[in-house]
Amino acid sequence: MTVDLYQTPLRYGAVYDETSADGVTPRPHWAHLMESLREIGPEELGRRWSHAERRIRENGITYNIYSDPLGVNRPWKIDIIPLLIPADEWRYIEAGIVQRAQLLSLLLEDLYGSQDLVAQGHFPAALLYANPAFLRPLVGVRVPAHTYLHMLAVDLARSPDGQWWVLADRTQAPSGSGYALENRTIVSDVLPDIFRTSNVLRLSHFFRAQREVLTNLSQRKNPRIVLLTPGPYNETYFEHSYIARYLGLTLVVGADLTVRDRCVYLKTVDRLEQVDVILRRVDDSFCDPLELRGDSLLGVPGMVDAIVAGNVKVANALGSGLIETAAVMPFLPGLSRHLLGETLKLRSVATWWCGQQYALDWVLDHLDSVVVKPAFPSRGMEPVFAAELPDAERSKFAEQLRARPHEYVAQEQIALSTAPVWEDGHLNSRSVVLRTYVLNTGSGWIAIPGGLTRVAEMEGSVVSMQRGGHAKDAWVLWDSPVDTFSMLRPRNEPVELRRVSRVVPSSVADNVFWLGRYAERAENIARILRPLISRVRQAEKAELGCLLRLHSCLESRHSKLPKANKMSPTSLEFEQEIISLMSDVKRPDSLASTLEEVSRIGGSVRERLSVDMMSLIGQLRDAIQIGHGTQFLEYPAMLTACLELLSAFSGMERENINRGLGWFFMTLGRRLERAIYLTRQLREITTPLVEEDWSLLECLLEVADSSMTYRTRYYTTLQPLAVLDVLMADESNPRSLDFQLSHLMDLYQKLPRHLPDDLQAMQEALALLRSFDLRELKYPLPGAATGAHDSDGLSRLERFLRELERLLPSWSNNLSSRYFSHARTLPITIGQ
Amino acid sequence: MIYRIRHRTTYKYKYPVSVGNHVACLKPRSLPHHQLTGSELRIQPPPATRTERVDYFGNRLCFFTVQEPHKELVVEARSEVIVETNATPWPKQSLPWEDAAKLLPNDQSSAGLEAYQFGFESPRIRIRPEFATYALQSI
Numbered sequence: 011m012t013v014d015l016y017q018t019p020l021r022y023g024a025v026y027d028e029t030s031a032d033g034v035t036p037r038p039h040w041a042h043l044m045e046s047l048r049e050i051g052p053e054e055l056g057r058r059w060s061h062a063e064r065r066i067r068e069n070g071i072t073y074n075i076y077s078d079p080l081g082v083n084r085p086w087k088i089d090i091i092p093l094l095i096p097a098d099e100w101r102y103i104e105a106g107i108v109q110r111a112q113l114l115s116l117l118l119e120d121l122y123g124s125q126d127l128v129a130q131g132h133f134p135a136a137l138l139y140a141n142p143a144f145l146r147p148l149v150g151v152r153v154p155a156h157t158y159l160h161m162l163a164v165d166l167a168r169s170p171d172g173q174w175w176v177l178a179d180r181t182q183a184p185s186g187s188g189y190a191l192e193n194r195t196i197v198s199d200v201l202p203d204i205f206r207t208s209n210v211l212r213l214s215h216f217f218r219a220q221r222e223v224l225t226n227l228s229q230r231k232n233p234r235i236v237l238l239t240p241g242p243y244n245e246t247y248f249e250h251s252y253i254a255r256y257l258g259l260t261l262v263v264g265a266d267l268t269v270r271d272r273c274v275y276l277k278t279v280d281r282l283e284q285v286d287v288i289l290r291r292v293d294d295s296f297c298d299p300l301e302l303r304g305d306s307l308l309g310v311p312g313m314v315d316a317i318v319a320g321n322v323k324v325a326n327a328l329g330s331g332l333i334e335t336a337a338v339m340p341f342l343p344g345l346s347r348h349l350l351g352e353t354l355k356l357r358s359v360a361t362w363w364c365g366q367q368y369a370l371d372w373v374l375d376h377l378d379s380v381v382v383k384p385a386f387p388s389r390g391m392e393p394v395f396a397a398e399l400p401d402a403e404r405s406k407f408a409e410q411l412r413a414r415p416h417e418y419v420a421q422e423q424i425a426l427s428t429a430p431v432w433e434d435g436h437l438n439s440r441s442v443v444l445r446t447y448v449l450n451t452g453s454g455w456i457a458i459p460g461g462l463t464r465v466a467e468m469e470g471s472v473v474s475m476q477r478g479g480h481a482k483d484a485w486v487l488w489d490s491p492v493d494t495f496s497m498l499r500p501r502n503e504p505v506e507l508r509r510v511s512r513v514v515p516s517s518v519a520d521n522v523f524w525l526g527r528y529a530e531r532a533e534n535i536a537r538i539l540r541p542l543i544s545r546v547r548q549a550e551k552a553e554l555g556c557l558l559r560l561h562s563c564l565e566s567r568h569s570k571l572p573k574a575n576k577m578s579p580t581s582l583e584f585e586q587e588i589i590s591l592m593s594d595v596k597r598p599d600s601l602a603s604t605l606e607e608v609s610r611i612g613g614s615v616r617e618r619l620s621v622d623m624m625s626l627i628g629q630l631r632d633a634i635q636i637g638h639g640t641q642f643l644e645y646p647a648m649l650t651a652c653l654e655l656l657s658a659f660s661g662m663e664r665e666n667i668n669r670g671l672g673w674f675f676m677t678l679g680r681r682l683e684r685a686i687y688l689t690r691q692l693r694e695i696t697t698p699l700v701e702e703d704w705s706l707l708e709c710l711l712e713v714a715d716s717s718m719t720y721r722t723r724y725y726t727t728l729q730p731l732a733v734l735d736v737l738m739a740d741e742s743n744p745r746s747l748d749f750q751l752s753h754l755m756d757l758y759q760k761l762p763r764h765l766p767d768d769l770q771a772m773q774e775a776l777a778l779l780r781s782f783d784l785r786e787l788k789y790p791l792p793g794a795a796t797g798a799h800d801s802d803g804l805s806r807l808e809r810f811l812r813e814l815e816r817l818l819p820s821w822s823n824n825l826s827s828r829y830f831s832h833a834r835t836l837p838i839t840i841g842q
Numbered sequence: 843m844i845y846r847i848r849h850r851t852t853y854k855y856k857y858p859v860s861v862g863n864h865v866a867c868l869k870p871r872s873l874p875h876h877q878l879t880g881s882e883l884r885i886q887p888p889p890a891t892r893t894e895r896v897d898y899f900g901n902r903l904c905f906f907t908v909q910e911p912h913k914e915l916v917v918e919a920r921s922e923v924i925v926e927t928n929a930t931p932w933p934k935q936s937l938p939w940e941d942a943a944k945l946l947p948n949d950q951s952s953a954g955l956e957a958y959q960f961g962f963e964s965p966r967i968r969i970r971p972e973f974a975t976y977a978l979q980s981i
Contacts, residue, residue, distance in 0.1 A: 128950070128955065129950050129952065129955065130950075131950060135950070135955055135958055136947070136958075136962070138959075139958065139959040139962045140962040140963065142963075142965040146897075146898035149898050150898075269907070270890075270891070270907060270909070271890075271891045271907070272893060272905075300863055300864070301865065312863040312905070315865075315893075315895065315905050318895065823858075826860070827860045827911060832861070
């Protein structure tokens with residue numbers, strides 16, 4: 011009766027089938043599910059499956075596989091058929107993993123403490139000393155009793171005889187519990203009736219306990235707890251943000267934290283807030299570049315010292331990766347008898363650590379029947395199946411083993427049990443591994459009932475999330491009533507109304523500030539490129555000079571113009587430079603690269619942007635596509651389309667974003683960037699224009715989108731001072747310099763703990779700008795004889811703009827120092 | 843013999859560094875055959891905080907944080923050490939290296955373990971065949 015749902019014929023005897031002993035009758039605990047699935051039928055299951063898929067996409071579940079070209083946004087595959095575990099079997103597994111957690115916790119306590127186990131010969135000294143995961147700075151550091159392991163993950167597999175075996179222990183930053191939680195919400199939603207009638211043990215109890223345990227790790231009343239993630243490019247980032255939200259923790263990356271005076275602080279826009287507990291998903295050695303791995307960009311310099319001083323608690327304790335190696339496994343039965351006085355309940359798969367002479371000899375004799383792995387995983391080495399190697403390589407490999415035996419560990423391979431997965435309208439049989447989780451409550455250990463079931467991509471292949479695969483839920487079918495408490499807020503429960511969203515971490519402010527700057531920069535580059543591209547082909551030699559001056563407003567550091575005749579390139583060279591500026595992703599100052607930056611930064615703050623804004627960012631990334639077949643004629647339209655997207659983006663920024671601190675920083679970035687570009691353009695006018703360059707005025711008006719304003723006032727007469735008035739002094743023109751400075755001042759006044767010196771400098775700059783009376787100014791007109799005295803006012807204006815050009819970036823730096831990196835700012839005032 | 847040691851490092855940065863956490867391992871140790879009689883550490887710009895800690899190996903580390911923007915950091919250590927002239931062990935009074943290499947892996951006394959751990963690779967330096975070749979020539 012179960013067979014009709016299967017697409018592939020089942021093979022019996024070679025592996026353990028979770029659902030059935032003979033391929034016909036389901037095992038008793040599967041009968042209800044199989045019968046219900048049959049009643050629902052393939053069509054309806056297919057419908058529900060696509061519903062689940064949509065929901066996964068919407069939730070943005072991602073599992074980034076490093077080598078996947080689709081990278082960050084590839085949806086992770088979930089299977090809707092849960093793995094079922096009967097109550098008695100779960101009791102057996104639970105007792106086994108809890109005992110294992112107790113044992114490993116005591117082992118860590120000894121190795122980072124008295125090291126009696128080494129002196130008494132229960133644990134080989136070489137396995138400790140040669141292990142790069144043994145973090146010497148953490149030896150002897152006081153850790154609250156038995157809390158080296160906050161959580162332990164144990165990977166289990168079932169052999170053909172039905173026995174469960176431990177494949178691996180994850181001791182430093184076990185991942186996947188969040189996926190288990192997400193799986194549960196989705197599967198119980200897709201199969202609500204079956205879930206309700208199956209009496210499944212709930213997960214929420216575990217996570218409620220975890221929140222409590224983390225709070226208790228600190229002695230303070232309302233401790234600040236953060237979840238430290240390696241960031242959006244990590245393969246389990248989605249899980250980090252999911253767990254952080256579920257447990258109510260602040261999600262941070264290393265750069266969000268800073269160590270001052272032996273304490274860890276969270277950098278927020280308002281202030282530095284002390285961090286009491288860090289739940290970390292960053293591997294041991296990456297946590298502190300100062301004392302551990304110097305090349306790590308994921309950690310917090312000084313974290314180890316803060317731990318040593320007892321000012322912050324980290325879960326799992328730093329250094330716990332020491333025993334995250336299969337090399338420890340052969341010693342666990344003995345350690346269990348010695349430390350716990352018990353025999354080890356769950357056995358590990360047969361493992362040989364080659365650092366022991368007899369183990370090495372055995373492995374060399376049986377090289378074809380084992381898989382060889384690194385004893386120290388941080389050294390990075392793929393598992394070796396010696397049987398698959400050609401003879402020459404095989405003997406070379408044996409040589410390597412003999413040369414550094416303590417670096418290798420060999421394991422027996424288990425034929426994994428199989429469970430059904432739903433694929434293309436059928437059930438298929440796939441190998442599974444169960445990842446279980448145990449939490450240290452301080453007074454005992456509790457397990458997630460079930461865990462995360464990982465499924466091999468193909469039949470019989472190695473199961474690993476990193477290799478690409480599915481995940482499925484695991485249901486523990488309990489034999490007495492279950493507690494149905496859920497931590498997800500029920501829809502009918504009122505929420506407390508809040509107006510101000512919680513803390514804005516500095517990194518978020520930093521990112522949105524640069525999102526504003528880059529979006530504005532892209533717009534300025536595109537605006538300058540547009541007149542260049544439409545004029546360059548028709549330009550006479552004389553007009554080329556004017557276009558060159560416009561080009562110089564970009565201050566391109568990566569110009570492709572030949573060095574020798576930078577000032578007078580041929581029109582072909584200039585045309586190539588413009589195309590490169592538009593589309594060359596290899597030069598950082600091109601429009602294409604700038605748009606890429608916009609999309610990169612946008613991605614890193616995607617939680618703060620609306621779906622529509624993210625979709626615009628996606629379109630912007632692809633806005634400039636120039637291939638071999640692209641005609642020059644198509645470029646202006648492409649630029650216009652790109653400018654339209656950028657306008658839509660800034661429109662959303664103005665109309666759809668809440669005026670919180672995030673918006674302030676985005677707008678600050680925009681204003682500063684626009685002011686920088688404007689100042690450069692204005693300086694082109696204050697350097698007296700020769701007659702051939704007169705049309706530059708027209709270009710500049712076009713760049714500033716102010717041609718209409720100008721024409722309604724002055725018709726077609728182009729005069730430098732009139733253009734200056736529109737672009738510099740006109741306070742009603744949103745693209746004038748005056749407008750940028752007064753808007754910046756407004757924003758500065760509303761910042762928390764604002765920068766008084768910079769605000770004052772800004773006020774002075776604006777006052778100075780307004781003191782220039784353009785009507786009094788004499789502009790040296792081409793052809794007319796002028797005395798030095800006449801252009802005096804103009805050169806004063808020139809000096810002012812030059813000074814402003816120096817000041818604007820320093821204001822940006824000061825914002826960075828004060829709000830993003832929390833350093834002292836140096837006062838900078840405007841010179842006269 | 844009295845040694846005065848001056849150790850000065852200047853770091854120059856292309857862009858201003860706003861906050862820097864550092865650790866200096868610049869203080870000589872007092873051991874049976876040499877005595878530290880004086881030491882000082884000068885740091886420019888002056889650090890906002892500065893603490894000392896003894897590390898796993900017994901070295902005295904100085905942790906300091908510079909909290910103002912700077913493009914240059916100067917760390918200068920001055921120390922005075924008295925060294926006994928005849929501190930080198932005589933070959934005849936110590937074990938031949940062949941015996942030491944054989945005995946050490948099985949020596950579980952605390953002195954034995956203390957010595958044994960230095961026989962392994964450090965996280966940064968991998969042992970290479972060239973090292974062995976060089977060492978064998980030097981014997």
